[in-house]
Structure formats: C-alpha cells, structure tokens
Amino acid sequence: MINFNKFYKLFNYISVILVAVSVLLLIFKGLNFGVDFKGGTLIELRATNTQTNVSILRKSFNNMNLGDVNIKKFGNENDYLIKFEKKNIESNAIEIIKNDLVKSIGKTFNFRRVENVGPKVSSELLKSGIIAIALSLAAMLFYIWIRFEWQFSLGAILALFHDVIITLGFFSLLGLEINLSIVAAVLTIVGYSMNDTVVIFDRVRENLRKFSDIKIFDLTNISINETLSRTIITSVTTLLALVSIYLFGGEILRGFSLAMILGVIFGTYSSIFIANPVLVKLRVSQKTILKEEVD
Amino acid sequence: MLYFSKLRITLVTFVTFLFIFIASSNFLETEDNFFGKKINLGLDLQGGSYLLLEIDNKPIEIQKLQNTTTIIRNYLKKKNVFFSDLRIFDKLILFNINEPDVEKVKSLFLDKDSEVNPFYSQYKSHQFDLTIKKNEFQLKFSKYGLVEIRNSSQDQAIEIVRRRVDEVGTNEPNILKRGNNRILVELPGLDDPMRIKSLLGKTANLTFRFITQNGNDTFGEEKLQFEDGINEALVSKRIILSGENLLDAQPQMDNQTNQTVVTFTLDRVGAKRFGKATSTGIGKQLAIVLDGKIVSAPVIRDTIAGGNGQISGDFTFQSATDLALLLRSGALPAPLNIIEERTVGPDLGQDSINAGIIALLIGFLLVIIFMFFKYKVFGLIANITLLVNLFFLIGILTLFEATLTLPGIAGIILTVGMAVDANVLIFERIKEEAKTEKNNIIAFDTGYIKSRTAILDANVTTLIAAIILFFMGSGPIKGFSITLAVGIFTTLFSVYFIARLLTSFYVLRNKEKINLI
Numbered sequence: 001m002i003n004f005n006k007f008y009k010l011f012n013y014i015s016v017i018l019v020a021v022s023v024l025l026l027i028f029k030g031l032n033f034g035v036d037f038k039g040g041t042l043i044e045l046r047a048t049n050t051q052t053n054v055s056i057l058r059k060s061f062n063n064m065n066l067g068d069v070n071i072k073k074f075g076n077e078n079d080y081l082i083k084f085e086k087k088n089i090e091s092n093a094i095e096i097i098k099n100d101l102v103k104s105i106g107k108t109f110n111f112r113r114v115e116n117v118g119p120k121v122s123s124e125l126l127k128s129g130i131i132a133i134a135l136s137l138a139a140m141l142f143y144i145w146i147r148f149e150w151q152f153s154l155g156a157i158l159a160l161f162h163d164v165i166i167t168l169g170f171f172s173l174l175g176l177e178i179n180l181s182i183v184a185a186v187l188t189i190v191g192y193s194m195n196d197t198v199v200i201f202d203r204v205r206e207n208l209r210k211f212s213d214i215k216i217f218d219l220t221n222i223s224i225n226e227t228l229s230r231t232i233i234t235s236v237t238t239l240l241a242l243v244s245i246y247l248f249g250g251e252i253l254r255g256f257s258l259a260m261i262l263g264v265i266f267g268t269y270s271s272i273f274i275a276n277p278v279l280v281k282l283r284v285s286q287k288t289i290l291k292e293e294v295d
Numbered sequence: 296m297l298y299f300s301k302l303r304i305t306l307v308t309f310v311t312f313l314f315i316f317i318a319s320s321n322f323l324e325t326e327d328n329f330f331g332k333k334i335n336l337g338l339d340l341q342g343g344s345y346l347l348l349e350i351d352n353k354p355i356e357i358q359k360l361q362n363t364t365t366i367i368r369n370y371l372k373k374k375n376v377f378f379s380d381l382r383i384f385d386k387l388i389l390f391n392i393n394e395p396d397v398e399k400v401k402s403l404f405l406d407k408d409s410e411v412n413p414f415y416s417q418y419k420s421h422q423f424d425l426t427i428k429k430n431e432f433q434l435k436f437s438k439y440g441l442v443e444i445r446n447s448s449q450d451q452a453i454e455i456v457r458r459r460v461d462e463v464g465t466n467e468p469n470i471l472k473r474g475n476n477r478i479l480v481e482l483p484g485l486d487d488p489m490r491i492k493s494l495l496g497k498t499a500n501l502t503f504r505f506i507t508q509n510g511n512d513t514f515g516e517e518k519l520q521f522e523d524g525i526n527e528a529l530v531s532k533r534i535i536l537s538g539e540n541l542l543d544a545q546p547q548m549d550n551q552t553n554q555t556v557v558t559f560t561l562d563r564v565g566a567k568r569f570g571k572a573t574s575t576g577i578g579k580q581l582a583i584v585l586d587g588k589i590v591s592a593p594v595i596r597d598t599i600a601g602g603n604g605q606i607s608g609d610f611t612f613q614s615a616t617d618l619a620l621l622l623r624s625g626a627l628p629a630p631l632n633i634i635e636e637r638t639v640g641p642d643l644g645q646d647s648i649n650a651g652i653i654a655l656l657i658g659f660l661l662v663i664i665f666m667f668f669k670y671k672v673f674g675l676i677a678n679i680t681l682l683v684n685l686f687f688l689i690g691i692l693t694l695f696e697a698t699l700t701l702p703g704i705a706g707i708i709l710t711v712g713m714a715v716d717a718n719v720l721i722f723e724r725i726k727e728e729a730k731t732e733k734n735n736i737i738a739f740d741t742g743y744i745k746s747r748t749a750i751l752d753a754n755v756t757t758l759i760a761a762i763i764l765f766f767m768g769s770g771p772i773k774g775f776s777i778t779l780a781v782g783i784f785t786t787l788f789s790v791y792f793i794a795r796l797l798t799s800f801y802v803l804r805n806k807e808k809i810n811l812i
Contacts (some may be wrong), residue, residue: 044643091496091632091633092489092493095489111640112643113640113643114638118632118633118634118635125769128767129767135767139763140759143755143756180772181702184702184768184775184776187763188760188764191757191759194756194760195757196753198752198756199720202749230716230719233715233719234715237666237715237716238709238713239712240661240662241662241709242708243661244655244658245654245658245708245709247654247657248650248653249653249705250647250654250701253650253654256705
C-alpha cells in the first residue's frame with residue numbers, strides 16, 4: 001500500500017502553483033487561436049519542387065498584400081502551412097493567390113487544404129466552444145450531485161477545473177494552436193477525468209459504508225490503493241492509444257492528441273490528489289452518506 | 296452472473312457474426328453489398344468543399360419597405376384618408392394623419408384581416424409593429440415580420456443554389472438550411488470550388504432596359520457601368536424584360552462574328568413584351584443589365600417577335616456557359632456571401648485515412664499486447680472483446696450510414712484505449728474478491744455485481760461529454776462525438792455479453808483452479 005495521503009499537502013501546493021501559473025499565462029500570454037476562432041485563412045501547401053523553402057514562400061506571399069502572413073513547415077518535408085488574418089477577403093482570393101504563386105515560383109505546388117473563416121463565424125464558433133465546455137462542466141456537476149453527495153461533487157468539479165486550466169496553460173506556454181479539435185479534446189478530457197474520479201469516489205462511498213471507525217483521511221488512501229491498479233491500467237491503455245494517434249495519426253490530429261495526453265495525465269493525477277483531499281477538507285464521514293440515504 | 300441460457304448464447308453469437316459481416320461489407324469492393332449500406336466518409340477524408348453562405352437580406356428588407364410604402368399610399372387614397380409626409384426613414388415607414396382619423400387608420404393596420412399589414416396567425420404577430428406618436432404613424436418590421444422575410448428568401452435562395460450546383464454536376468452535393476439566413480453547401484470530391492464559388496457569388500439579376508440620352512425618362516433613370524468598368528451609360532429604370540421571363544439560355548458560337556454569345560428563349564409574356572418594345576424602339580439602344588452592370592447595349596435594328604434573342608458581350612466560351620447557366624437557374628432573391636469555406640484536396644484526404652488506419656492498428660496492437668501480458672487468459676478475453684467491439688462500432692456506424700471524419704477515427708482509437716476500462720474494473724474487482732472468497736464462481740459473480748455502479752458512472756460521464764459535443768460541435772467534431780458515443784454503448788454490450796460469456800466458459804471449466812485470475 002502506498003501512502004498517497006502523506007503527499008496530499010505537497011501536491012496540493014504544487015497544483016495551486018501550476019493552476020496559478022496557468023491562469024497567469026492565460027491572462028498575460030493568452031492562447032494562440034487558430035483560424036476557427038480568430039477568423040482568417042489557412043492554406044496547406046505541398047511543394048513538388050524540393051528547392052522551395054519557407055523564405056521563398058514568404059517572399060512570394062509578402063508581395064500579395066495579405067497583411068501579416070505566417071508560414072511554417074507542416075509535418076512532411078515539403079508541406080507548408082500558411083496563415084493570414086486578413087478579414088473579408090474576396091470570394092476569388094484563393095484563385096488570385098494561386099495565380100500569383102504560379103507567377104513567382106511556377107507550377108510547383110498544390111493546395112492540399114484551404115480553410116477560410118469569416119469574422120462572424122469565428123466569433124460564433126468561439127462562443128459555442130466556450131458554451132460547450134461550460135455546459136459539460138455543469139452537466140458533470142449535476143450528474144455527480146445526483147449520484148453522490150455535494151461534497152463529492154465539489155471535489156470532482158475542482159479536479160476538472162484543475163485539469164482543464166492546466167492543459168490550456170500548457171497550450172499557452174508552448175504557443176500551440178487552439179482550434180475546434182482542441183475544444184473536442186478538452187471536452188473529452190472533462191469526460192475522462194470525471195470517469196477516473198468517479199471510480200475512486202465510488203469506492204470511497206462503499207468503504208464509508210463498510211468502516212465507521214476509519215477517518216476519511218485514511219479511508220481515501222485505502223480507496224485509492226484498492227482502485228490503483230485499475231487507474232494505472234486504464235491510463236496506460238488510453239495513453240497507448242493516444243500516443244499512437246500522436247505519432248502516426250498525421251499532422252492534423254497532433255494538437256488534439258497532445259491535449260488529450262496532457263488531459264489524461266492530469267486527469268489521473270487530479271483524481272487522486274485533488275478530488276480526495278477535498279473530501280478530507282470537507283470532513284466527509286459515514287454520516288454524510290447515511291444522512292443522504294435516510295432522506 | 297455467470298449463467299447463460301442456450302438461447303442467449305445463440306443470440307449473442309448470431310449478433311456478433313452479423314455485425315462482423317456488416318462491418319466487413321465496408322471493405323468489399325462491390326457496389327451492392329447485402330445491406331447496401333456503407334459508412335460515409337466526411338469531407339476531410341474523401342476530399343471536398345464545405346461552403347457556408349449567408350444571405351444578405353438588407354436589400355430585400357429595403358425593397359419590401361418600398362413596396363409597402365406604395366401599397367399604403369394607394370390603400371389610403373382608396374379609403375379616402377388624408378395623409379401627408381409618407382416616407383421611409385431608418386428602416387421605418389412614417390406618415391402623418393389628421394388627428395380625428397387616428398383611431399380609424401389604426402384599426403386599418405391592426406385588424407387581423409388588415410390588407411396592408413398582414414397578420415401571421417402561426418406567430419400571432421403582424422408583419423409590422425405600429426407606434427403612434429400623436430398623429431404620426433411609425434411602422435417597423437416586427438420580429439416575425441423579419442423572420443418571415445428571412446424564411447422566404449432562404450427558401451428561394453436554397454432552391455436557386457441547388458439548381459446552380461446541380462447544373463455544374465458535382466456528385467451528391469449536400470445543400471442544407473442553417474438557421475434562417477444561411478445555407479450550407481457540401482461538395483464531396485470537389486478540390487477546387489472556384490467555379491461554384493463564383494457561380495454562387497452572383498445574384499444573376501438580369502434586366503433589359505432602354506438607354507436614355509436626354510435624361511427625362513418618366514420612370515427615372517440611373518447611371519450604370521459597363522462590365523469593362525470604364526464606360527458608363529444612363530439607363531431607364533423601366534424594366535422591359537427580366538430574367539423571370541426566360542425559359543432557356545444556352546451558349547453558342549455566332550457564325551457571322553465568330554464570337555461566343557448566349558442565346559435565350561422567352562416565355563409567352565416575355566416574347567410579347569420584347570416584340571412590342573423592339574418594334575417601338577427601333578434605333579434605340581437596349582441595355583442588357585446583369586447585377587447592376589451593363590453586359591452589352593446593342594442597337595435595335597428590327598422587331599424581334601419570335602421570343603428568341605441573343606446576348607453578345609466580351610465572353611469566353613466558359614463565361615458564356617456560366618452566364619447561360621445562371622440565367623437558366625434564375626436569380627437569387629438576395630446576394631449571398633461565403634462566410635466559411637473549408638476545402639480538402641483528395642490526396643490529403645487519402646493521407647488522413649492512411650494515417651488514421653495506421654494509428655488505429657498500432658494503437659490496437661499496443662493495447663492488446665499490454666492487456667495480454669497483464670491478464671494472460673483474461674487479457675485474451677478482453678482482447679477478443681475489444682476486437683468484437685470494433686466490429687460492433689464500425690457495424691453500427693455502417694447501419695446508420697454515419698459520416699466518418701478524421702476526428703471520428705481518433706474517436707475510434709480512443710474507444711480502443713478506453714474500452715478495456717470496463718473489463719479492467721471487473722477483473723480487478725474479481726481479484727479483490729478472490730482474496731477472501733475461495734469459491735471461484737462466487738468470486739466472479741460478486742466481482743461482476745460490485746463493479747457495476749462504477750462502470751455505469753464512468754461511462755455516463757463520457758457519454759455526457761459526447762452528447763454535448765454532438766450538439767455544440769460542427770462537421771468533423773460531430774463525427775468524433777458520434778464514434779465516442781456509439782463506442783460507449785458497443786463497449787458496454789461487448790463487455791457484458793461477449794466478455795462475460797467467454798469468462799463464464801473459462802471459469803466454469805476451471806472452477807477448482809486457485810489463483811484463477
């Protein structure tokens with residue numbers, strides 16, 4: 001048996017620091033929103049000529065009056081991702097860009113992907129993304145509140161906030177792009193983290209019924225240990241799947257799978273070191289659950 | 296929990312093989328497989344174009360205000376009501392009435408059978424809201440008045456959009472309403488949407504009007520540019536013919552001039568009017584105006600009575616073909632703006648499919664190797680369950696002809712990782728029970744029963760996330776939420792039927808063995 005409860009305090013401090021740093025990062029550095037949320041145009045270009053490089057492309061694009069153009073390599077040797085923010089571009093802008101590019105570098109490329117999101121749509125997508133995350137947190141809170149007592153609900157929701165904030169903090173720190181699929185990843189993290197917490201809570205509740213003389217501080221520790229091998233195995237298999245997506249699933253899924261990997265790691269950690277200390281702090285005892293059951 | 300009736304065993308086996316069959320039908324090359332169903336590939340996997348169009352309703356609203364103003368003028372005259380200062384100002388129709396008439400006129404506008412301000416019984420609202428300030432009447436579109444305008448312009452626009460897209464002949468386009476002022480167009484397999492974009496970007500409002508010189512046309516006149524953007528001409532506001540009178544339009548080579556022209560055929564009313572206008576207007580210039588620009592303005596040399604004519608201009612064969620197509624399909628009620636475009640080329644789509652399949656195979660392999668080393672025989676059971684689960688998942692997606700997207704594939708891989716969770720919960724619980732319970736069958740039974748609530752809770756939480764994603768997400772993300780949600784159900788089914796059946800076979804044969812798991 002590992003005495004997880006000895007480390008509650010230590011890890012709580014660490015978590016508080018991580019969350020605080022993440023919040024500061026989110027406030028001062030902000031998130032790198034992609035075209036989905038900021039509006040603008042994205043072009044994925046594959047060069048058929050190995051002579052092509054970022055600076056040649058940059059030179060060509062800078063002559064097109066598109067404002068600030070961001071060009072970077074994307075996965076494969078000759079793939080490039082070009083992004084610019086110019087709002088309200090004409091409907092034939094892509095055609096013009098193509099023609100201009102043919103003039104400057106010849107017919108040595110093709111557009112593999114074009115995304116163009118107007119300012120109205122991007123602000124709507126951002127709004128619905130935020131609503132979706134808020135809604136899922138609320139729904140989880142509600143579900144746990146029905147299935148368990150409010151103390152458990154609070155512990156689970158704190159753990160969830162912890163995971164979501166730190167994952168977003170990481171994205172801010174590394175300047176990784178936030179797009180629609182990251183929102184999907186965050187929602188899945190919410191589901192996964194909850195899933196993990198619930199399994200331990202389920203055991204805590206069962207043990208609360210069984211033992212009336214064990215303090216919650218030790219009871220959580222027993223419960224964590226009893227469910228530990230499941231926690232580890234499930235995290236490992238999920239991570240195996242995610243790492244496989246990250247490595248082999250292609251460039252488009254990379255951000256998504258990275259967010260999920262971070263989420264699973266923090267989700268597993270928070271189920272143990274955030275959700276359970278909350279139960280201890282709130283002095284959950286056998287009375288807490290028995291009272292509920294008498295009602 | 297370990298007991299299975301013969302009937303149940305047969306049923307489970309049957310369902311399993313059925314789904315293996317359905318799922319594999321996706322990989323057969325034949326067009327008409329047994330169910331005739333296949334998973335649809337999303338635009339991000341098969342390549343194609345996604346366009347979100349927004350209808351600009353402002354011109355229609357202004358048009359409607361102008362029409363209503365005319366109607367009010369005629370109506371009040373007919374009713375012998377004295378009014379003054381009838382005008383449009385800032386989306387309002389304003390006019391003044393003599394004080395004693397206020398009540399009478401008010402009822403003309405607010406009765407349910409009002410002729411000038413229609414009442415929509417389905418919304419319980421008039422088209423216009425009326426405010427009266429002393430003797431000044433103010434009419435403003437009501438909320439539902441605007442909704443009605445938007446709905447009807449959307450209905451018209453989607454019809455025109457459909458015709459234009461069909462004329463271009465892309466395979467299986469998907470054209471849907473979004474809200475009440477947007478239209479979604481999905482064009483699978485199209486990697487360069489340029490032509491469709493330019494076709495949808497044109498209102499195609501065609502009118503034939505005389506060019507005036509002296510500037511005293513009774514209908515009023517306006518200065519319009521030629522298509523070249525340099526020359527201008529004064530054009531009468533009187534419309535001789537409009538696009539609505541066209542029956543057909545085709546591109547053609549003019550044998551005499553060797554130029555590409557668009558020939559058109561008019562309906563009966565149009566032919567009559569065209570004949571009359573050309574007979575009285577010999578020597579005049581007739582401007583052919585498309586979306587506020589003059590395409591050409593030929594001089595009328597003869598009466599054209601047959602209802603056929605041609606539009607010449609600076610056309611290439613392609614632009615003549617497109618103009619003919621636009622004229623055939625009719626004018627849009629209002630301009631459309633493309634507010635979102637996502638296009639994926641077919642080679643990127645194929646690359647994504649390949650990457651997705653490799654990631655799935657490797658992920659699957661890693662998970663089953665891990666499970667086998669962790670649980671041996673029971674790992675094998677969990678792995679068989681996982682494989683069957685995959686067939687169920689793909690089978691159900693096939694039956695519903697769901698759309699598989701790249702994030703959807705990620706959802707399947709994630710399901711592989713998370714699906715073993717339920718079996719792990721059960722196995723771990725059984726291990727715990729087996730420490731105190733020496734009877735294997737009882738240990739397994741209690742393990743199954745006691746792990747049930749945890750499994751239920753754990754899956755409901757993921758399901759909640761998936762459902763919210765489904766309703767809030769768009770396109771590819773929806774695909775992810777679908778596979779995730781379906782994956783939860785197939786996981787539970789395969790764990791409680793397949794895995795439990797296999798477990799019961801094994802346990803009942805090895806009742807006496809110690810440390811069975």
